[in-house]
């Protein structure tokens with residue numbers, strides 16, 4: 056029983072990171088209807104920036120906040136420079152754009168900081184949370200930070216005018232323009248926020264997987280899985296999907312003999328395919344009630 | 348009375364297909380004008396061209412400013428509210444959020460709650476349903492919401508594309524009554540596109556008849572309504 060609780064809690068903790076990545080992916084998907092394959096590399100790059108800031112002597116939290124600001128601006132710049140010109144381009148051109156971005160970020164990170172793994176500090180430490188053996192303080196911290204992030208995002212979309220404008224632009228761009236919303240900037244803003252959210256995921260997972268240019272590959276796959284499972288149109292679904300994938304992955308690895316670490320990912324992906332066959336819009340995909 | 352909107356030699360295109368062929372007309376400030384014509388005549392296209400939602404050439408001036416090359420959202424920000432054909436309702440948001448969105452480009456944020464209350468006074472049914480998803484409203488309720496959303500801009504000019512579409516006659520009367528009141532009390536200039544010519548001619552002072560992308564007739568609403576030939580050949584009543 057203790058093993059079970061332990062695995063569930065650990066699953067929720069890694070699930071928090073998947074939730075972050077899924078949120079970032081959904082944010083951009085809602086704005087431009089494409090999956091950003093480079094989301095993981097953007098997060099990795101942000102994490103290196105945080106690491107560099109700390110090398111220069113900044114404390115964890117100042118480096119964390121500054122990295123969020125830099126990532127936000129970086130996301131906006133990437134959209135303006137790379138993807139805005141592609142607005143009406145076909146899907147494959149977008150895919151090429153994402154792959155280019157992926158490759159650029161990966162090699163620039165490798166060139167700048169090399170490919171050896173680096174320690175990334177945790178602001179929460181790694182002792183047992185509240186003295187228990189079930190979950191570490193870092194894992195508890197990951198869950199806590201993601202929950203705070205969710206609350207802030209919820210409040211932003213529900214209670215601010217910019218949040219409302221972003222929702223409108225994502226759901227009906229033409230109507231949004233007719234009430235005076237600059238939908239193009241809303242897309243850029245979505246990129247900035249996705250980039251910052253991804254950065255949080257990167258900085259939280261780095262103490263666990265260690266910092267190196269390829270650290271986000273697997274994480275982003277799980278993030279995609281979570282986003283699809285939650286129904287790509289729902290930020291709430293993305294988060295629930297993240298936690299579900301995290302827990303499922305851990306339980307499968309622990310309890311199904313012979314699965315171990317190598318087969319966890321394919322099995323998690325298989326689950327998603329099953330879900331999508333049964334419910335194509337994902338668990339929380341938006342069903343729009345519409346009467347004409 | 349000064350001219351608010353002048354349109355000269357307006358041509359609009361859907362891909363290679365030309366839908367407007369050198370349209371010319373103008374609106375006086377504070378007036379109600381109607382644009383009449385059969386299906387496919389180019390009424391919707393005209394309204395879309397005014398807001399730069401479609402590729403067009405020609406000259407459109409609003410209060411002396413040319414709108415050429417301006418983005419749709421910047422045209423709207425000049426005070427031109429457009430209730431599109433199909434209403435453009437944000438169906439997955441609440442009624443109140445739809446009204447908030449109507450005012451989203453306004454800087455005078457503190458006046459918005461009062462304006463929402465004014466809309467609820469004009470359209471009490473919206474108040475009853477203010478927390479409801481807009482997509483669950485009936486067609487008539489959605490049309491009222493679309494008009495209310497447009498008014499939340501505090502527009503100088505309102506473009507309405509077939510506001511009577513799909514509404515029961517009694518509700519249409521109500522809606523047109525409210526439009527007349529808004530025009531009178533808030534001095535909003537109105538350009539209304541209608542299939543329901545009879546009703547539109549009661550509301551409007553000036554009327555234009557459009558056929559295959561050209562203005563073929565214009566005059567005071569009374570002249571057009573009294574001319575049996577025009578009524579029979581263009582307006583079908």
Ligand SMILES: Nc1ncnc2c1ncn2[C@@H]1O[C@H](COP(=O)(O)OP(=O)(O)OP(=O)(O)O)[C@@H](O)[C@H]1O
Pocket residue numbers: 361364366384385386387388389390391392393432542
């Ligand atoms: N999206 C489009 N693509 C191609 N042609 C179009 C498109 N929309 C309209 N048209 C064409 O442009 C012309 C004018 O259409 P428009 O929608 O302006 O007519 P309308 O007067 O509003 O008609 P209705 O009363 O049926 O709404 C028509 O010949 C129509 O076929």
Ligand SMILES: [Mg+2]
Pocket residue numbers: 390391392432508
């Ligand atoms: Mg039309």
